[in-house]
Amino acid sequence: MTSPLLALFARSLREDTRLKLTYFARSGLVTVILIFMLMVDSSGGMGTGQGLGFFGTVIYVDLVFILLAGCGYFASAITEEKEEMTLGLLRMTNLNPLSILLGKSTSRLCGALLLLVAQLPFTMLAVTLGGISLGQIAAAYCTLGAFLIFLANLALLASVLCQRSAGAAALTIGALLLFFAVVPLLNWIAHLPAQFGLITEDAAWVVALEQVAEFAWKASPFTRISEVLATGFNDRAFGWQAASNLALGAGCFLLAWLGFDRFCEERPEGDPRRGVGRRRFLRSLRAGRVWQRALAWKDFYFLTGGKVWVLGKFLIYGLPLVVMACWPERLGGPPRLEAFGFMTMVIAWWVLTFELAFIAASIFKTERQGQTLSTLAVLPMSLRRIAWQKLTGTLPTLIPAASYFLIGALCASKTILEALKHFPAEKEGFSILLGFAYAGGQCVVFLYLTANLSLRLKRGALPLALGIQFLVQMFVPAMFMAMASAEGGLVLAVFATVVAIGFLHHNTFGRLEALAAEE
């Protein structure tokens, strides 16, 4: 293990072994599994098929966490060195690109695989609950393991190609979307010319595209898991999905290795005036001078991209809506105004959520990374006011998505007004309002949690916050409902949400003060 090739890899494994967090993560995962088991036990005793339900839940939770880890944990393997400008130092040593890749990414992959192995003895108990066999458990873990290897190496490739962790995470998400959406997309593309009557359905390239779509369908872990968890499964544990995922993972690793020198070379210290001429146009779109609310100005231009990016978002978000509105009659025509409005609202809502999550994850993280918290903390204003000013600077970036949401609401106004007119009064209406309050409160909890974690973790705050929120939503509402009546449970859940917001608010500012003093 002393060869230069494995030096970094061995060091990373040793560091992981010494980290308390490694053991907390494993214990946490096992605790979650035991809670699942407890829930299965309390809900229906040890009846037939309980094991399948329990095991299915665990496997899908694992799959969600693997997806989140791919976007956060694995995608920052190389970019974190680029951001901290330490990649050059690594390359000055005897380490070649292969050893850096093995050390930075494969060690993380080993850690994640060990997390899966750690839960194996506990999930084996599912066999005793009934409805599932050892063969199915082995096949499911083969599926997860192979997908994990593929995703880790896909994220590694993105990390090599991109300069920033956020870019690498976005590229990984984009590639994954392409991977999962490739089936319907290719099918749709393949049949598009035939629908226009340009070619026949059995044209060679249509068939070829259909075959690619078939490959993608079979390579998807979701497809494989649903097959594995079906009653009567008796296939081999190591199937086509595992083989194809491993092959894709190896391909991504190979590409990362080949592209390492090209994309990870040290950027020379350039002329400090660089980009001044090139960005003259962009700068002309800037306000130029700092606003009186200086922190808002800074975050508007340097965190969210400024006016240029707001204009860009109007175009980017508007494009799919224009396509939807101008959909050709031959392909079914555009949706009705009301349906168009609701679709726009849903898309804009998701975009808003994503943007808010990004803001929460980066609003303090950038200050922490740049070690600028101490200079902000000595300004003659409280940290709360500083945070508020920073937040107001990020809000204009939400204008495009919010505008499209309002446009959608206007298009669907007839149905919305109708629904409001028939809003149930008294008890039922109160419950619905409580439900909305709980949902809104949980959104705020999620944003606070993301911001708080970004002050504690070097990477992966957003995926971890998503994971925690996912688990909380699985257990907490059910727990409150079990403690009281439906309405009483909701009141308790809203109360707990308010307490959580208060705690996170206080804790986040406490952490900010501590970090400013630590710098």
Next chain:
Amino acid sequence: MDSENVIDIQNLSHRYKTHQALSGVSFTVQRQSIHGFVGPNGAGKTTTLKILATLLKPQGSALAQPSDARCTSVQVFGQHIVTQCNNVRRRMGFMPDHFSMYRQMSVFEYLDFFGAAYGLGQAQRDKIIGDVLTLTDMAGRRDDLISGLSRGMQQRVSLARVLVHDPDLLLLDEPASGLDPRARIELMEILEELRRLGKTIFISSHILSELATLCDHVTILDRGTVKYTGSMRGLIATSDGTTATYQLTLAAEHPPTSAALAQLPGMQSVTPPLPNEARYTLTFDRAQLPLNTILQTVLAAGGPIVSFAEDVKHLNQAFMDLTEPGVGG
């Protein structure tokens, strides 16, 4: 509180979980002075500076009056740093020991941003940014991106940022660390200029000789306790009693001068110069032999004086005598 004192710290202690960083630290900093804050690594300098900069809250009864010697009191411009922290922050500029910059901004944007954050109007900012850029010799670089500047230039921009709201007190945490000799000298020149402009400068360093020519007063801290606080001259007196050591450099070796000096009452030794170097080391009783008598003797003997300065090695010796060996825990 004495109005001449800008900083007044009494009995300050600070503890990090298992490590006592400061124990009963007391000292004052006079108005319009350059006060050096010296100590080895881990002595507690940065902790003290962070408390003064209002980043860390002083532990214990920090709201007591300075007259109460038993209680902790930290006052800047006569104001409590906890209860009146915003007033203190307006009159103070803090430069941490690391580069705390928005590297994607240009020099002007960076200074304009901090000017606005301190509540200055646009016209006021324009004037003061022009002034501080001239003072720090960065006027020609105002549109450059900070990320493209050298370390020395970034340090100048940091100093310009500290000055942008025209504070009366500057807290500088090891501003010369990592700078090349030329940049260090230029930085010291800027600090001299700032003193002339009426600023009070509290500057930390772990090298006493670096501050020897710059500071009027010095506080030496070791393992969280003050080992010395007072004037630079007093420091040397503390270490050597009444004995002083000076370096006399002549244009060429001049035996009559050395002979005349050796005859002076109170002169203890005149060390002969090294070959090809006309530099004499004079050790004498400070009380018995005034400096002007020495200079008059040299001139009377026809010695071609190039320089006459206190031996800096003695400051280092004083520092070594006051501080304990090893790294402060």
